[in-house]
Amino acid sequence: MTRLQSSFTPDASKDGGTLLSVRDVAKHYPIRSGALQRVVGQVRAVDGVSFDIRRGETLGLVGESGCGKTTLGRLVSGLIAPTSGQTYYDLDSSSLAALDAAQTLPEAERHAALAAINAAHGIETMPIEAKNRFRRNCQMVFQDSFSSLNPRHLVIDLVGRPLRVHKEASGSDLTERVVELLEQVGLGRQHLYRYPHQFSGGQRQRISIARALALDPELIILDEPTSALDVSVQAQILNLLNDLQAERNLAYLFVTHDLSVVEHMADRIVTMYLGKVVEAGPTRSIFDASAHPYTRALMAAKLDLGPAGAASENKAVLDGAVPDPARPPRGCRFHTRCPVATAQCGWEIDDIVRILERHEALCDTLTDVTRESDFAGTLVFEDADAAQKMAAVLASEAVPQPFRDALELAETTGTKLRVRFRQAEDIKLTRRGPDHLAACVLG
Structure with missing residues (x-):
């Protein structure tokens, strides 16, 4: 339905x-x-x-x-x-x-x-x-x-075509209607035949x-x-x-x-x-009190010259690339790049694949990924040593703390690494003020 x-x-x-x-x-x-x-x-x-x-x-x-x-x-x-x-x-x-x-x-x-x-x-x-x-x-x-x-096509044909298609004007009347439209946008009769x-x-x-x-x-x-x-x-x-x-x-x-x-x-x-609305509201409310980290990052990246002519010092640069829209992240789609992500944001198997891409030697030894669900599965490597090294990476500071908090299981059996994350649903828009909505687990 x-x-x-x-x-x-x-x-x-x-x-x-x-x-x-x-x-x-x-x-x-x-x-x-x-x-x-x-x-x-x-x-x-x-x-x-x-x-x-x-x-x-x-x-x-x-x-x-x-x-x-x-x-x-x-x-x-x-x-x-x-x-x-x-x-x-x-x-x-x-x-x-x-x-x-x-x-x-x-x-x-x-x-x-x-x-x-x-x-x-x-x-x-x-x-x-x-x-x-x-x-x-x-x-x-x-x-x-x-x-x-x-x-x-000439300008008179380009601007006059909607009038002809809908039978609004023709002949000299059409020409005068086009001239009137051009004058409304700061052009004039001299531009008709260009x-x-x-x-x-x-x-x-x-x-x-x-x-x-x-x-x-x-x-x-x-x-x-x-x-x-x-x-x-x-x-x-x-x-x-x-x-x-x-x-x-x-x-x-x-x-x-x-x-x-x-x-x-x-x-x-x-x-x-990534195809979803993450925040919506009145312009002043969004600029003064944006509730989603992505909106705040966009605001921080806005060029804003102060009275002294210097750009704002509080600039946020988002890490990483936009995920593949063919396999968007579960939970909050922004969590893979979010500076304030939590364990509730929806970490999943694809996040491990993204981490592997930053470890080229380990990525080359990955032979298969079997998914039980978006949040659980098994990674198969060429040898047991590679599987253990990957398990060590997932437990280290090389990955974000919220990722580690959401990871409930990471155990190796020979060449296999079995993992399981805390399950999460897609984050819905919730009200943050009059006509102001945001899709974020943070209040």
């Missing part, structure tokens, strides 16, 4: 209501191998994400490269289909309450209630008329403005924004819209976006890894790590 209860549902009474509701959305890409291309695994790009976007607000989606931000943006916009979960458009508070209440209904009633809500509001299941309305009201501005603009390569990066991004505004949408998804631009041009684009939002009451899903930008732009922030 799909769990549709929102992990981050803000109080819609404070604004114009909920525009978009994301419920347990996941996107898994198959890993194929062999001559028959059988599926041998799944890359969990997005793995059960829930949040709401209010009308007229900016929701910042932050995290490192590879955490699933762009994939989530494409899922929300309907450009790609989810593996599971659903995104609901224009779902009012009463329908949202019915959606959450459906989990407690008997099976037949639950399916009937969800089917009715999906048919009316689910972007994957709504009828074509409703889907066309959603497409008009949800536009996207991509990170690379050059590749998102057809190099063979190609994308004749503009600077900032100008191309303005053209992309003009195209996104053509149908007067309610929501624009901004995928790193300023990351490829100079700092001065970034400021111009961000100010333009703020002005357009104030004029048109636009909602933004602002996807970025730049904490300085999101602090300036966002009303609320969702932090993602």
Whole structure:
């Protein structure tokens, strides 16, 4: 049964209501191998994400490269289909309450209630008329403005295409509508008959924004819209976006890894790590009292020049690489790099494999890993000496203290090393304040 209860549902009474509701959305890409291309695994790009976007607000989606931000943006916009979960458009508070209440209904009633809500509001299941309305009201501005603009088309064709497709304008009326849109983003009539390569990066991004505004949408998804631009041009684009939002009451899903930008732009922030939401809340609450170590690490890495022009001395550098999204860590997915990890964070067999990779001589002698579960198994080495050396490593200060505290068993029998860890469940989001949630065992 799909769990549709929102992990981050803000109080819609404070604004114009909920525009978009994301419920347990996941996107898994198959890993194929062999001559028959059988599926041998799944890359969990997005793995059960829930949040709401209010009308007229900016929701910042932050995290490192590879955490699933762009994939989530494409899922929300309907450009790609989810593996599971659903995104609901224009779902009012009463329908949202019915959606959450459906989990407690008997099976037949639950399916009937969800089917009715999906048919009316689910972007994957709504009828074509409703889907066309959603497409008009949800536009996207991509990170690379050059590749998102057809190099063979003139500006008048690029910006005017949505108007032609939806039969909003034609002929001289279309030309004037395009000129009006260009003037809103700081360009003009003189740019109508130029190609994308004749503009600077900032100008191309303005053209992309003009195209996104053509149908007067309610929501624009901004995928790193300023990351490829100079700092001065970034400021111009961000100010333009703020002005357009104030004029048109636009909602933004602002996807970025730049904490300085999101602090300036966002009303609320969702932090993602390895396909999961690890923290969500109002921007000021996140910056003043972040509750997850990953969010704090992102904040510490933000370039913040003081009055003397010197960067902040309190910089945190995360150790290690992001784990394989095909085999994400159990428990807290961040525990393999977390500076304050505990024994309750979900240590497992794969953590031993990661430790082995730092001991090349021992890693070369490993011949097999047999898993009884994620938390118990047997490692087989070429000789008994290697198995004993690995057991000594696991008991030494070469591994983190929380790892050793979670390791309940490490015994050798000949060439075999049998290990068992304390079992742990995935860490759920818990409330840390008004509209503030975090997925961490630390209070």
